[in-house]
Amino acid sequence: MRQAENLQAAKERLASFSAKWESSYKRRIKNLVQMEELFTFFSFPTAIRQTIYSTNLIESFNKSLKKMVRRKEQFPKEGALDRFIMTQVMEYNDKFEYRAHRGFKDCHDTLDSMF
Template sequence: DGLKGISDSVFSIYPASSYQTCCVHLSRTIAHKVRVSDRAEICEDFKSVYRAESLEMGQQALHSFVEKWKSKYPKVTKPLLNNSYLFTFYSFPKSIWRSIYSTNLIESFNKQIKKYSKRKEQFPNEESLERFLVSQFDQYNQRFATRCHIG
């Protein structure tokens, strides 16, 4: 299982950390695995899982989602039931849930770092690469320092 490997890697380095599966990417995966005629409805139903008002309501929404779709799409619903990292964000303040259940900001930054690092034909040494990366992190932190979490 891919999630197991990723989470094991995270926990081996940061044993006290929390891991969250990206709900937006799960939604996209679900959309790709269902009939086009069902996409809008199943994705809307899945939103109720990660946009619930509490952990209990989220778990209830997941149960309802699975009951509704399990006979038609068992390969979509079964992995959701086995995903122990689906509800991690509920243990944080509600004001930052949206920033946690979607990893798009982080992935966008990682893509940007990769793009800029590739453009540099070569760095004369590891220290120059490190200085470049630190400057990118600093710019990122300055840009998002005043960012308000929706909620």
């Protein structure tokens, strides 16, 4: 579905997928078909759809954050862990503040008008 050219094509792919698997996974397919937010990324420009659809950036950051926390080993209080994580998040934001992810630079004006 995410590789479909437009919303209508994606809905057609979902319909064919559900027709194929509905007999085996009736309840799951029913829930999947009812999820309108499944197609939310089609309201964004084509250049950034794959980036929005994927969670690779988030997973990568979470993995590096876990590695940093493990290295630290222990925190005297829960607040210390919160401050450490917040510091790491702020450093990450500073590091990538001026970096435009693939496709976002091309549709910057469109995104500005959307938000």
